[in-house]
Amino acid sequence: MAPTLRDSQAPIERVQVRAYTVPTEEPESDGTLEWRATTLVLVSIAAGSVRGLGYSYADTATARLIHERLAALLEGKDALAINARWEEMVRTVRNLGSGGICAMGISAVDNALWDLKARLLGLPLVALLPAARASVPVYGSGGFTSYDIPRLQRQLAAWVSAGIPRVKMKVGRHPDRDRERVAAARSAIGEAQLFVDANGAYPRKLALEMARVFAGLGVCWYEEPVSSDDLAGLRLIRDRAPAVMEVSAGEYGYDVRYFRRLCAAGAVDVLQADVTRCGGVTGFLRAAAIADAFLLPLSSHCAPALHAAVGCAVRRHARAHRGCARSGPHPSGLRTRAQGVRRRALRRLIARRAVSKRARAATVWGDAARLPPACKRARPSRERRGRLP
Numbered sequence: 078m079a080p081t082l083r084d085s086q087a088p089i090e091r092v093q094v095r096a097y098t099v100p101t102e103e104p105e106s107d108g109t110l111e112w113r114a115t116t117l118v119l120v121s122i123a124a125g126s127v128r129g130l131g132y133s134y135a136d137t138a139t140a141r142l143i144h145e146r147l148a149a150l151l152e153g154k155d156a157l158a159i160n161a162r163w164e165e166m167v168r169t170v171r172n173l174g175s176g177g178i179c180a181m182g183i184s185a186v187d188n189a190l191w192d193l194k195a196r197l198l199g200l201p202l203v204a205l206l207p208a209a210r211a212s213v214p215v216y217g218s219g220g221f222t223s224y225d226i227p228r229l230q231r232q233l234a235a236w237v238s239a240g241i242p243r244v245k246m247k248v249g250r251h252p253d254r255d256r257e258r259v260a261a262a263r264s265a266i267g268e269a270q271l272f273v274d275a276n277g278a279y280p281r282k283l284a285l286e287m288a289r290v291f292a293g294l295g296v297c298w299y300e301e302p303v304s305s306d307d308l309a310g311l312r313l314i315r316d317r318a319p320a321v322m323e324v325s326a327g328e329y330g331y332d333v334r335y336f337r338r339l340c341a342a343g344a345v346d347v348l349q350a351d352v353t354r355c356g357g358v359t360g361f362l363r364a365a366a367i368a369d370a371f372l373l374p375l376s377s378h379c380a381p382a383l384h385a386a387v388g389c390a391v392r393r394h395a396r397a398h399r400g401c402a403r404s405g406p407h408p409s410g411l412r413t414r415a416q417g418v419r420r421r422a423l424r425r426l427i428a429r430r431a432v433s434k435r436a437r438a439a440t441v442w443g444d445a446a447r448l449p450p451a452c453k454r455a456r457p458s459r460e461r462r463g464r465l466p
């Protein structure tokens with residue numbers, strides 16, 4: 078007898094959420110923000126004696142929202158019907174605002190649901206997705222504006238030495254120093270592709286001037302030269318920047334309507350999306366469809382453990398940066414195998430960050446007994462356990 082929808086149901090038994098605040102090794106900054114820690118919101122969803130993990134980088138308020146609004150909504154429902162769960166979550170946060178905390182909470186839960194579904198079916202996540210490729214290219218991202226030049230050069234050069242043929246650095250905090258920093262980066266990485274990210278720090282005219290400076294130093298990727306809310310400004314830079322340079326933005330996109338506005342405005346050469354913000358795997362696939370409709374490549378942002386699989390499902394992946402003055406043939410160097418990478422990388426992430434002596438769990442909800450060993454070792458002190466922020 079053919080399986081029915083009823084046969085396929087795997088009721089969600091339990092939704093747990095934790096938030097880990099992990100201090101950075103030293104204060105870090107980009108063009109518009111300074112930080113000393115990162116908070117990881119980790120969601121665990123159990124069904125049929127199987128557990129899926131998902132996460133987002135967000136404030137502890139996101140964990141509270143998941144605990145108070147989303148967990149009860151999900152429990153008892155079919156874990157395999159992810160689109161239905163996603164729509165229910167979006168509806169339930171209507172009056173709270175669909176972006177920001179709500180979008181990141183839905184993203185963490187959706188990522189856990191996809192991981193759970195893959196485990197229930199005994200498949201790698203990439204096998205559930207409309208995969209267009211078996212691997213995705215990567216770039217090294219860092220080069221914070223808080224680094225002095227020797228530190229900047231060491232970090233970027235180390236990635237190139239490790240086989241990563243493209244690297245990204247931050248600019249915009251001190252525009253008068255950006256030419257020197259980017260020139261130093263270029264001298265450290267040789268012929269590797271060099272990306273810069275201003276995180277919206279420049280006003281329009283300065284962004285135009287810096288585009289010409291950076292192009293002369295072989296920069297082929299210009300990320301958020303102006304605010305990603307300034308669609309006309311991005312369009313201006315895109316139209317007038319040297320042709321060797323691609324303008325990118327989209328990492329702060331929370332829904333497909335923003336991605337559509339960005340593409341329709343002609344604001345970017347490469348659309349970006351972040352699976353920890355844009356509605357999880359479900360939202361990322363929607364963003365990829367928008368980019369495809371506008372004939373634009375899509376680049377994923379951060380969270381490589383999550384993006385390895387979904388990147389394989391992007392039809393127009395931003396892997397070839399056409400016209401890069403310093404690039405040779407498209408490198409076939411380091412590629413990330415999607416199959417199995419996501420789970421192993423997430424485990425390493427948790428182990429490395431959560432068991433660090435300096436790491437502390439800010440807030441915990443639910444029973445930790447079924448979480449993996451690395452998480453158990455990172456349980457907070459007794460007095461912190463169960464407290465709300």
Ligand SMILES: [Mg+2]
Binds near residue numbers: 276300301
């Ligand atoms: Mg960026």
